[in-house]
Amino acid sequence: MDLDNVVKMKFDSGGKAPRVLVPLVAGLILFFVAFNSIVIIQAGTRGIVLQLGAVQPLVLHEGFHFKIPFVQQIIPIDVRVGKAQSDQTASSKDLQTVNTTVAVNFHLVPEEVNKLYQNVGLAYEDRIVAPAIGEAVKAVTAQYTAEELISKRSEVSAKVKETLAAKLSTYFMALDEINITEFKFSAEYNNAIEQKQIAEQNALKARLDLQRIEVEAQQAIERAKAEAESLRLQKQEVTPELIELRKIEAQMKAIEKWDGKLPTVTGGANPFIDINKMK
Template identity: 70%
Template sequence: MDDKKVVQYPNPKNLSKGIIGIVILGLVALLAFQSFTIIPAGHRGVVLQLGAVQPKVLDEGLHLIVPFIQTVVPIEVRVQKTESDQISASRDLQTITTTIAVNYRLDSHNVNTLYQNVGLEYPSRIVDPAIGEALKAVTAQYTAEELISKRSEVSAKVKEVLAAKLSVYNMNLNEINITEFKFSEDFNRAIEQKQIAEQQALKSKLDLERIKIEKEQEITRAQAQAEALRLQKQEVTSELIKLREIEAQIKAIEKWDGKLPNVTGGATPFIDVNNVRNQ
């Protein structure tokens, strides 16, 4: 009697049950995965339920959502920076190219409203146009020279106008920095020539003031000398002259060495002293 091996095939019912079980486990895992969302640091989550924006905004961390019905759009609420060159005109119709850097952030409590009304393209749709409009509105109030001399005042006004524009869309302005005003070559040459002329005028004015002061000093010295001479003349009297003669004679006697001169002169005739001695 030959031994024959019996081949047993899997039961189709059991096989189908196994496949169904795997599919169910996969669906459960998928549902479990889709039921949670993580909002990263510096972001807020906008909840969409079947495409409709919900009023609740998700904070950072892990959150439970309804799978396949709710989706979450993370939006950054940290400080963002944009820098651009904006062209505007001054009050005296000079064309100005302004380099401006703006720091702003989204209102974390109202990112759902921003997403609903604007979307994720808010930098190009809202921020950049608002910067250009604010600059044009402010620079039109100043001449080109005033924009240079009053830069801090201009910057403060631009910040005020821009903050009002961004707040309409639930954005908060942190700071702006106007790094440079650029003017046309003709205007730059005109400014340079004006500065040179002002410096020359100032030098001429200082020279005139110096000459005037020196002249006044000379007049003052001359007046002082004239006054001194006048006082001296008033003090010269006959008694003073006699006193000065007596003082001169006293000084001459003090210097005399005790020897009579060989010849004397004066009111009397000259006398030979040697002859007198020999007689």
């Protein structure tokens, strides 16, 4: 094989390689572009559209969507109900320290997630929700005494919910439910409450005992009055005729009981005489 034939073969093989690679590269580029033009928004989420870094007014709903490759970026954000729990320390109206645990259910307003992302970002729970819970609890707790926080718990919870809902709405979030698990006070206050309850129980017992004594005394007075009235009426009805009648009734009862035998011994002013010995 001479040199001219070798050079000719090399040029022929070199010409075929570009003709094969060009369509392949073009196909890969088209596939990559097409792949980056498609976005699927999952259930329970929304898509925030960034175009060259700028947040767009359009919010993508669940399902299949197109985007401009290399120009638009889609940020998925969860709009399902979420839970945040926070431990808070506040002061009551009577300056008692109150520790409470608050659990909150909330969700992002789906149509306004782009505004939330633009103003707050994705760390909205740490930046907005937790501080808002603390502010709402402190603002409402200061309106009630420690005792009222317990006795009016449902009212306190409703006010905290109203206050917190207003705060979250300014950041495009909606409050679903709030649950104040418990109010905890200092050991000194708990001891004072216990002593107060004991004192109230003792005072109540004393009042009940006094009422019982008063009732019993009144009952005794009424019984005495009734007995006195009965005696008075009986005294008014006693006459000489009634006395004679009672004597006759007594004699009749004695006769009914007599067995017909005379007594063997009689007595009186004279000495006792045995009648059997005189026979």
